[in-house]
Amino acid sequence: MNEALVVDGVHKRFGKLEVLRGIDLEVAEHEVVCLIGASGSGKSTLLRCVNLIEPVSAGRIVVAGEEITARGVDVNRVRRRIGIVFQAFNLFPHMSVLRNVTLSPCAALGQSRSEAEANAIELLERFGLADKRNEYPDRLSGGQQQRVAIVRALAMRPELMLLDEVTSALDPELVAEVLEVIRELAAGGMTMVIATHEMSFAREIANRVCFLDDGVILEQGPPEQIFSSPREPRTQQFLARIVAAGRM
Amino acid sequence: MAVEGDRRPGPEVAGRRSKLLAGWGPGGDGRRSVAIALLSTIVFFAIVVFAVTHSPGWPEVRKTFFDWGEFRSSLPEIASAFKLNVKIFCIAEVFILIFALLIAVIRSLPGPVFFPLRALAIAYADFFRGVPTILVIAILGFGAPALQLKHVPTSTTFWGIVALVLIYTAYVSEVYRAGIESVHPSQEAAARSLGLSRAQTLRHVILPQAVRRVIPPLLNDFIGLQKDTALVGILGAVEAFKQSEIDTDATFNYTPYVTAALLFVALTIPLARFTDWLIARDRRRRQSGGVA
Numbered sequence: 001m002n003e004a005l006v007v008d009g010v011h012k013r014f015g016k017l018e019v020l021r022g023i024d025l026e027v028a029e030h031e032v033v034c035l036i037g038a039s040g041s042g043k044s045t046l047l048r049c050v051n052l053i054e055p056v057s058a059g060r061i062v063v064a065g066e067e068i069t070a071r072g073v074d075v076n077r078v079r080r081r082i083g084i085v086f087q088a089f090n091l092f093p094h095m096s097v098l099r100n101v102t103l104s105p106c107a108a109l110g111q112s113r114s115e116a117e118a119n120a121i122e123l124l125e126r127f128g129l130a131d132k133r134n135e136y137p138d139r140l141s142g143g144q145q146q147r148v149a150i151v152r153a154l155a156m157r158p159e160l161m162l163l164d165e166v167t168s169a170l171d172p173e174l175v176a177e178v179l180e181v182i183r184e185l186a187a188g189g190m191t192m193v194i195a196t197h198e199m200s201f202a203r204e205i206a207n208r209v210c211f212l213d214d215g216v217i218l219e220q221g222p223p224e225q226i227f228s229s230p231r232e233p234r235t236q237q238f239l240a241r242i243v244a245a246g247r248m
Numbered sequence: 249m250a251v252e253g254d255r256r257p258g259p260e261v262a263g264r265r266s267k268l269l270a271g272w273g274p275g276g277d278g279r280r281s282v283a284i285a286l287l288s289t290i291v292f293f294a295i296v297v298f299a300v301t302h303s304p305g306w307p308e309v310r311k312t313f314f315d316w317g318e319f320r321s322s323l324p325e326i327a328s329a330f331k332l333n334v335k336i337f338c339i340a341e342v343f344i345l346i347f348a349l350l351i352a353v354i355r356s357l358p359g360p361v362f363f364p365l366r367a368l369a370i371a372y373a374d375f376f377r378g379v380p381t382i383l384v385i386a387i388l389g390f391g392a393p394a395l396q397l398k399h400v401p402t403s404t405t406f407w408g409i410v411a412l413v414l415i416y417t418a419y420v421s422e423v424y425r426a427g428i429e430s431v432h433p434s435q436e437a438a439a440r441s442l443g444l445s446r447a448q449t450l451r452h453v454i455l456p457q458a459v460r461r462v463i464p465p466l467l468n469d470f471i472g473l474q475k476d477t478a479l480v481g482i483l484g485a486v487e488a489f490k491q492s493e494i495d496t497d498a499t500f501n502y503t504p505y506v507t508a509a510l511l512f513v514a515l516t517i518p519l520a521r522f523t524d525w526l527i528a529r530d531r532r533r534r535q536s537g538g539v540a
Contacts, residue, residue, distance in 0.1 A: 051441050080443030090438035094456050103452055104442035156442060 003062070004029045004160055004191040005050065010059035012045055012215075019045045021215035023059070027160075027193060032186050034202035034223075035195040037212035038238060043195035044087075046212070047162040050193070051084045064159055080108055083153030084162040087169050089145040091137040091152070097124070098133040101152045109156070116155070123151045127181055143174030147181050154185075161185065163194040199242055203227050211235045311501075318503035322495045326504060329491035330511045333477040336405065336487070340412045340473060345466075347417040352424035353450065369421070376418035382479050385411040389483035408480030416473050423465045427458030464530075467523040471516045478512070488512070 005027040012020035020042050027033050035043040048054040050061055052068060052075045061069045068078045092100050101123065102116040111119075124130045127147050137145055146166055153161065163182065167175045179201050185192065186205050196202050202209055203223040210220040211232070219232045230236050300306060354362070354369045376384070388411040393402035431454050439449040481490035488511055492504035 053437055053441060076440075076443050076445050079441055084441045086434065086438065088434060090434045092435065092438070092453055092457075094460065104439075104444055107448045107452060108443040108445075152442070 002029045002064075003027065004031070004064055005193065006060075006062040007046070007050070008060045008062065010046070010049060010061060011057045012042075012049055012054060013057045019215055020049070020056075023215070023217060025210065025217060027191060029191055030189045031207045032190075032192045032194065032205055034206035034209045035193065035212055036197070036199065036202060036209060036226075036238075041212040042215045043212055044164050047084060047164045047193060047195055050160075050162055051082050052078055053084075076108065080104075080156050081158055082160045082162060083156060083158035084164065085146070085149050085153050085166050087165040089137070089142070089149045089169070091145055091149055093137050096134050096136060097129065097140070097148050100137070100148060101155045104152070105155050120151070120155055123154055124148075127151055127184075141174060142170045143177045146170065146174075146178045150178075150181055150185075159191065161190055161192045163192060163196070165195050165197060167196070167198055197247070199227065199239075199247060211238065213238070313502045313506055315501055315503045318499065318501045319507055322492065322504040322507050325495065326488050326491045326507050327511060329486050330488040330508070332405070332485065332487040333474070333512075334515070336409055336412065336477040336480055337474050340409050340416065340477075341470060343409075343413045344416045344420050344473070347413065348420035349424055349455075351417060351421035352428060353455075355421070355425055356428050373418045373421055376415050377422070379415075381411070381415050381476055382482065384415055385479050386482060387411075388414075389480075403485075404483035405480065405485045408483055408485060412473065412476060412480070415476075416469060419472075420466065420469050423462050423469060424458065426465075427462035428454060430461055431457045464523050464527045467519060467526070471519055471523075474516055474519070475512060478508075 003026050005025070007023050007025040010020055010023045011018065023042070023046055025033070025046075035046065037043055045054060049056050050063075056069055059069070060067055063078065063082065066078075067073070092103070095103065098117060098120055101120040102111075102113065105111040105116040105119065106113060121130060121133065124133055127150070129144065129147055129151065132140060132144060132148070137148070140148065146169075150163075150166070166182075167178050170178065175198070179198065182192070182194070182201075183205060194202070194206070206223050208220060209223045209226040210217045211226060211230070211234075212218065213232075213234050219226065219230060219235050226235065227239065230239060303309075351369050351373065354365050355373075357366060385408055389404050389407045392400075392407050392410070393404075396402075435453055435457070436449055439453040440446070444452065477487060478489035481487050481493070484490070486494070488508040492508040495504035496502055
């Protein structure tokens, strides 16, 4: 089995605060892994470390056989292979939807404007956004903005997609359209690591669910096992709170 | 909808602002406000005009400062000299906009390697914001030509422009820097995560947003620069102020000063209104964007 991503003993400290305390995770090609856990458990930090937005304090991260945490690795080249989508969309507000999507292929991959635009329009069409190509982000709904952000990451043709609570900032009625996009990506065989609070979605889409607690992966397994018969007391408590909140 | 990293003014702020400006718009409630504003303005100026024109020295002041004949005879020469002010302003502004951006970018460079550059940029901005403009102009304008440097012009206008560029670059770099710092770090994270280099991120993502936000304060500094072109006159360059001084010395009538002042005002008022219009347009756009 080819490992798309190997996280090996990763620690991350911010000053005295240790957010990741030894994470080990392997993700196979075409696998969808969901990270669940309370806020502050380290889900986002783990994704940011994999994208090299945050340098790891200790440990290694290997993407498709290349150790990206090694010294002297060109971070820009690594990031081009890994797409990340944020909770707050982070679209570029001064650019049209089309330019948001084509900027990086043009500037970082050296594609011609026309080539990048053709690719972008194809992707926008695939996700029902083609008619928004000349709009500015402020004029779009949160759901549309997040779908554009996903398309923007996909335009770099990444081998691996990291989704960081991409529906958490959305009004409830806008969540479904974003989840639909992720479903389609999974169906297309995209390798993904998804930090999420949408438990029923995680149950539906994940090949494997990891429960993070206080900077370690406390328990992982197939979604049926994690959600129906969690072994760890902490996992049971967490899921009980989610159920009590009516979120599952 | 409150999104993390959303820094638009909330509805309360917008509401307070529009109430402040209500008197200026047409609309039902506004008409009464306009009438009151008009009346109070008329009363205010009537009192001021009465107080000034009935002061004991008024006949003398009117003759020496507001002489219509002097005004008409001095206007052509001063207007012609004023062209030099406009020229100084235009040349200086181009260099200021470029150099200030460079200084601001240098100050935003991260990492210990760039510490010397950052320190130099900070020292530069501190120094030239601290020294009075007139002193920089005097020191450079009288001192630099004495160096007799080869291939460097010795004209006072040239050194006056250099002094203004040095001073205003320091100010404008601070304006740019404020703009750069106002762009949320998540924008940089998004750009870098797409594989853009630091320089590409700066060029395509940070600076376009930063510059757009600081256009009003930039124009404000333009206005300051327009006025300060008059200081180059102390070096002997015959611009509007120097010309009015020459006229004044010849006739012992100060009306030429007023002539020059009116010319400066005529140039800055359109720019000031344009700045207001830009600010208002920016606010309108953000508010309409907030609804979507």
